[in-house]
Amino acid sequence: MSRPARASVDDESATDPATTGPAASRPTRRGPLAALNPLAKLAAPLPAMIVVVFSRDLVLPLAFIAFALVVLLAGARLSAGLVTALVVGTPVAALVLGVSFGIWVDPSSVAGPEASVVLFGVGDWSFTLAAYLVGLATALRVLAVLMLSLIAGLTSTGTEFVRAAVQNLRVPYRVGYTALAALRFVPRFGHELEIIRAAHRVRGTVAGRGPIAAVRRAFGTAVPLLASAIRHAERVALAMDARAFGAHRTRTERHLMPWRARDTVFVAAFVAASALIVWVTRAF
Incomplete structure (x- = not known):
């Protein structure tokens, strides 16, 4: 007699109580990113996030925003509304946040020819192009970190993250x-x-x-x-x-979340692409 097959990551949503109901009866489209271990999608963008946080220019975070957007569009099956929100909303948010952050910049702390270009003013206070560029750099860093985090956030669920952490990171x-x-x-x-x-x-x-x-x-x-x-x-x-939860040191898992070779390849390829982006932007 053959053994019954274990539930895999791909068919997990069919048996998970959290995904049952009217919405679960509709077929869902799962892209290549959805088949990866959630920890791989969390670990791969982490070096890029650290680099972006400590950057001070405009080109590097802008490059990582574009890179994260390409990864999401190619590897995730996103709805048309979400794709439109990402493609259109990201530049709009960058412009608005650039003004919001730039308002708090001390005019005496910025120099250069841009400091003499006044975009608008209220009374004796003026908002210069230099202040806007400083605010825009901060806004792009925030958006780059957000876009990189969406690679894991839009292609995995909280249930999958917990199961992967318990099985792979040995979280109790x-x-x-x-x-x-x-x-x-x-x-x-x-x-x-x-x-x-x-x-x-x-x-x-x-x-x-x-x-x-x-x-x-x-x-x-x-x-x-x-x-x-x-x-x-x-x-x-x-x-x-x-159900004697917590009575034993280990627990038999119904849904397996193994770390596969493709997860290692994804992490290595993502880190290599991030390093290439850093090198190219520094060269220019």
Whole structure:
């Protein structure tokens, strides 16, 4: 008799309770990045993030933003709306954040010909091109770190990260799966909050407009939401105790998250590409 096959990473979403429901019945598109170990997608951009944080020019973070965008578009099956948000929203955010950060730049700390170019002013205060370039450099660093982190964030779930950390990093499963249970509280609380608000509307306890009424409604939902959280935490604790959770040093895993050769190749290729980007930008 043949042994039943273990659930793999690719078919994990079909059996994971966190992904069951109406949304799970629809087929999902999984790109090449989704098949990698979540820790590989977390470790590969880390050297690039460190380099970007300590950079002070405009070209290096801009190059890493473009590189991260290419990796996401090629390796992840993103929706058209998300692709549009990344392609259009990133330059808009860079321009807006550049102004926001540049306003806080001390005019006396910037020099050069750009310091004499005034973009706009209010009274005696003027916003120069030099201050904007300093703010833009900071904005690009922030966006570069964010774009690099999206490589792991958009192609992996919190459940996969916890399982990979427990299996590959030897994080104690008592800590990992307790954190996973707490993570799953968040969508449940959102559902409970909608139920409480609907009950208040039916009972006519949401009358009034303005900030005072909003604060009153918030306090009105806090107590039942806290009571629901305590009841749910008690049920989870009883279930974990009934299943002897934490009674043994090791735990048999149902969904395996192994570190494969392709994960090593991805990390090595990403680090090599990052080093090439640094070398090319420094050359110019």
